[in-house]
Amino acid sequence: MTQAVIAIHGGAGTITRAAMDANREREYTAALEQVLLAGQRVLAEGGSALDAVTEAVRLLEDCPLFNAGKGAVLTHAGTFELDAAVMDGATRNAGAVACVTRVRNPVLAARAVLEHSEHVLFAADGAEAFAEAQGLELVAPDYYFTQARHDQWQRAQASTGMALLDHDAAALAAKAAQAGTDPIDPDKKFGTVGAVACDAQGNLAAATSTGGVTNKQVGRVGDTPVFGAGCYADDVAAVSATGTGEMFIRTVAAHDVSAQMRYAGLSLEESARRVVMEKLVAIEGRGGLIAVDRQGNVTLPFNTEGMYRGVARVGEPVSVLIYG
Amino acid sequence: MTQAVIAIHGGAGTITRAAMDANREREYTAALEQVLLAGQRVLAEGGSALDAVTEAVRLLEDCPLFNAGKGAVLTHAGTFELDAAVMDGATRNAGAVACVTRVRNPVLAARAVLEHSEHVLFAADGAEAFAEAQGLELVAPDYYFTQARHDQWQRAQASTGMALLDHDAAALAAKAAQAGTDPIDPDKKFGTVGAVACDAQGNLAAATSTGGVTNKQVGRVGDTPVFGAGCYADDVAAVSATGTGEMFIRTVAAHDVSAQMRYAGLSLEESARRVVMEKLVAIEGRGGLIAVDRQGNVTLPFNTEGMYRGVARVGEPVSVLIYG
Numbered sequence: 192m193t194q195a196v197i198a199i200h201g202g203a204g205t206i207t208r209a210a211m212d213a214n215r216e217r218e219y220t221a222a223l224e225q226v227l228l229a230g231q232r233v234l235a236e237g238g239s240a241l242d243a244v245t246e247a248v249r250l251l252e253d254c255p256l257f258n259a260g261k262g263a264v265l266t267h268a269g270t271f272e273l274d275a276a277v278m279d280g281a282t283r284n285a286g287a288v289a290c291v292t293r294v295r296n297p298v299l300a301a302r303a304v305l306e307h308s309e310h311v312l313f314a315a316d317g318a319e320a321f322a323e324a325q326g327l328e329l330v331a332p333d334y335y336f337t338q339a340r341h342d343q344w345q346r347a348q349a350s351t352g353m354a355l356l357d358h359d360a361a362a363l364a365a366k367a368a369q370a371g372t373d374p375i376d377p378d379k380k381f382g383t384v385g386a387v388a389c390d391a392q393g394n395l396a397a398a399t400s401t402g403g404v405t406n407k408q409v410g411r412v413g414d415t416p417v418f419g420a421g422c423y424a425d426d427v428a429a430v431s432a433t434g435t436g437e438m439f440i441r442t443v444a445a446h447d448v449s450a451q452m453r454y455a456g457l458s459l460e461e462s463a464r465r466v467v468m469e470k471l472v473a474i475e476g477r478g479g480l481i482a483v484d485r486q487g488n489v490t491l492p493f494n495t496e497g498m499y500r501g502v503a504r505v506g507e508p509v510s511v512l513i514y515g
Numbered sequence: 516m517t518q519a520v521i522a523i524h525g526g527a528g529t530i531t532r533a534a535m536d537a538n539r540e541r542e543y544t545a546a547l548e549q550v551l552l553a554g555q556r557v558l559a560e561g562g563s564a565l566d567a568v569t570e571a572v573r574l575l576e577d578c579p580l581f582n583a584g585k586g587a588v589l590t591h592a593g594t595f596e597l598d599a600a601v602m603d604g605a606t607r608n609a610g611a612v613a614c615v616t617r618v619r620n621p622v623l624a625a626r627a628v629l630e631h632s633e634h635v636l637f638a639a640d641g642a643e644a645f646a647e648a649q650g651l652e653l654v655a656p657d658y659y660f661t662q663a664r665h666d667q668w669q670r671a672q673a674s675t676g677m678a679l680l681d682h683d684a685a686a687l688a689a690k691a692a693q694a695g696t697d698p699i700d701p702d703k704k705f706g707t708v709g710a711v712a713c714d715a716q717g718n719l720a721a722a723t724s725t726g727g728v729t730n731k732q733v734g735r736v737g738d739t740p741v742f743g744a745g746c747y748a749d750d751v752a753a754v755s756a757t758g759t760g761e762m763f764i765r766t767v768a769a770h771d772v773s774a775q776m777r778y779a780g781l782s783l784e785e786s787a788r789r790v791v792m793e794k795l796v797a798i799e800g801r802g803g804l805i806a807v808d809r810q811g812n813v814t815l816p817f818n819t820e821g822m823y824r825g826v827a828r829v830g831e832p833v834s835v836l837i838y839g
Contacts, residue, residue: 194668203778237720283765283766283798284765285764285765289613289638290638290639290641307759308732310731310732310735310736310737310761311761311764311765312735312736312737312741312764313734313735313736314613314614314638314639314731314734314736315614315638315639315640315734316733316734317614317733317734317735318734320734321734322734407634408632408634408637408641408645409640409641409644410637410638410639410641410642410644410645411609411634411637411642412613412634412636412637412638413634413636416740417636417741417742417743418743418744418764418765418767419741419742419743419744419764419767419770420742420743423767426651435636437633437634437648440609440635440636440742440743441602441607441608441609441742442607443742443743443747443767443770446743446767446770446771446774447770447774450770450771450774450775450778451774451778452779453778454589454774454775454778454779455779456779474607
C-alpha cells in the first residue's frame with residue numbers, strides 16, 4: 192500500500208508578497224486548504240486517485256478565487272469559454288471538453304466523457320449537448336461572472352487599446368518590444384486549476400480545468416484539454432500544468448515529464464524540473480506544473496514568481512504555499 | 516545537406532486486394548503519386564519541410580478519395596466537421612483547427628494559426644472566424660459532399676439501427692460483443708491524411724487533416740489537432756498518424772515516437788514500431804503512422820490490413836503502396 196497523496200494548484204504567475212495583502216493571502220490559503228482536505232478525505236476513505244482529483248478540481252471550479260468554473264476569465268468578446276480534462280493513469284482512460292459556455296463544472300463533463308463516451312474530447316456545442324444528455328448541471332453564462340475578472344478583462348482590453356485580432360499579434364508584439372512592456376496585462380496568462388493524486392493502490396490520476404487566458408480570442412483552446420500538454424496520467428506519473436498554454440502544447444510538457452522518467456530514468460523531480468526550468472524557458476513558456484509518481488513522490492516546480500499550490504498526504508497535515 | 520524526403524498517408528484500415536478493384540486501385544495510386552510529386556517538387560526547389568507538408572496535405576484535402584476536405588465523412592447529424600494541424604520541427608511552432616465546417620482547406624487554416632496567431636489551437640466558430648479574418652476560402656458545407664461518404668454514413672447509421680448517442684456506446688459495445696461483430700461499419704474509422712518531410716537543411720515538419728470518423732458525435736475532436744497525438748514535429752522526428760484517434764490521444768503516440776528516440780536511443784523505425792505494434796495494440800488502437808527523422812530515414816508502420824502511403828526522395832522515383 193502506498194501512502195496516498197494529492198497535490199493541487201490554482202494557477203501560477205506574478206504572485207508576490209508585495210502585491211498580496213494579508214486578507215487576500217488568508218482567503219487563498221483557506222480555499223486551498225479546504226480543497227486539499229476534501230481530496231485527502233476521498234483518498235483516506237479508500238477512494239481512487241481519479242475520484243480525488245475530480246472532487247478537488249470540482250471544488251476549485253466552484254471557488255470564485257480561481258480561473259476555472261465560477262471566477263473564469265473573459266474572452267475578447269466578453270464571454271466565457273471553459274476547458275477541462277481528466278485522465279486515469281491506471282487505464283489511460285481520458286475525457287475532456289473544450290470551449291464550453293454553459294456547464295457549471297467542466298471537470299464533471301470531462302469525467303462523463305471519460306466514463307460514458309467512446310470519444311475522449313468534445314468541443315463547443317457538441318460538448319454541451321453531451322453534458323446535457325448526461326444530466327449535468329447547466330448554468331447561464333453570468334454564473335461564471337466575478338467583478339475581479341471583469342475588471343481584469345477591461346484592463347487587458349484597455350492596455351491593447353483596441354480589439355486584439357490575431358493578425359494584430361505580430362504588430363502588437365513589435366509595439367510592446369519598442370515600449371519595453373508586455374502590452375497585455377501579465378496577470379491574464381496563468382490561471383488554471385488542477386490536481387494530481389496517487390491512491391493507496393499506487394494508481395495515478397490528473398485533472399485540469401481553466402477559463403483560459405483573459406481576453407483570449409473566441410475559440411482559442413489552450414493546453415488544458417490537450418492530453419500530454421496540460422493534463423496527463425499513466426503508470427509512471429500524473430501531471431497537471433498551468434501557464435502559457437501554447438508553450439505547454441508545443442513542448443508536450445506533461446507527457447514529457449513521464450517520458451523522461453520512463454525512458455531516461457530521471458526522477459520525478461528532475462524530470463519536471465527540466466521541463467519547467469529548461470524546456471519551457473527555452474521557448475519563453477511561463478508557468479508551472481504539479482506531478483506525482485507511483486511511489487507518492489510529489490514535485491511542484493514553476494518558473495514564475497509564485498504558484499498557488501498545496502499537498503496533502505493521508506494521515507498528515509495539509510501544506511499550502513503561494514510564493515517562490 | 517540532407518537528401519530531402521516527403522512521405523504521405525491517406526488513411527489506414529481494412530484495405531485488402533480482394534475488396535479493391537483494379538480501377539479503384541489505379542485511382543488511389545495515381546492520386547497519391549500526384550501528391551508526392553508536388554511535395555517532392557517543393558523540396559527540390561529548396562522549399563522547407565513545412566511548405567512541403569502543407570502543400571501535400573492541401574492536395575489530399577482537395578482530392579475526394581480521402582477523408583479530409585472534399586470527401587470528408589459525415590457526423591452523426593449528417594454534417595461535416597473537419598480538423599487539421601501543422602507543426603514545424605525546427606521551431607516547434609504549431610497551428611491547428613478543430614470542428615471547422617466552412618473552411619475549404621483546414622490545413623491552410625492550421626498554417627495561418629501557426630504563422631499569424633499567438634494561439635496554437637482554435638475550435639468551431641472561433642476557428643472559422645479566424646480563418647475568415649485571414650482571408651482563407653470558405654465554402655458551403657455541400658462542398659465536402661461525396662456520394663461515397665454519404666452511403667458509408669447511411670450504412671453506419673443503419674448498422675447501429677438508431678441514433679448513436681454517447682450514452683448508448685456501452686450498450687452497443689455489449690450488443691456487438693454478443694453478436695461477435697463490430698456494430699459500426701469498420702471502414703468508418705481510419706480516414707485521415709497526413710504528410711511528414713525532412714528538407715535539405717535537415718528540418719522536419721508534419722501535417723495532418725481529417726473529417727474524423729463516420730457518424731461521429733457532433734463536437735468530437737480526434738487526435739489530429741492534438742499535438743503529440745496525431746501530429747508532431749521536433750528536431751528528432753516528425754510524425755503524422757491515422758487510426759482510432761482516441762487511442763492515439765491516450766498514448767500520446769506521435770510524441771512518444773520522438774521521446775523513445777531522444778531518451779532511450781531507439782531508431783526511428785524501432786520507436787515507431789513499438790508505438791504502433793505494441794503500445795497502440797495494447798489498448799486496441801488500430802491504424803498507423805508515418806515518420807521521418809533528421810537523417811531522412813522514413814518509416815510507415817500500421818497494424819491494419821492496409822494504409823494508403825508513399826515516399827518521395829528528391830531525385831528519385833516516387834513510391835506508392837496500399838496493402839500490408
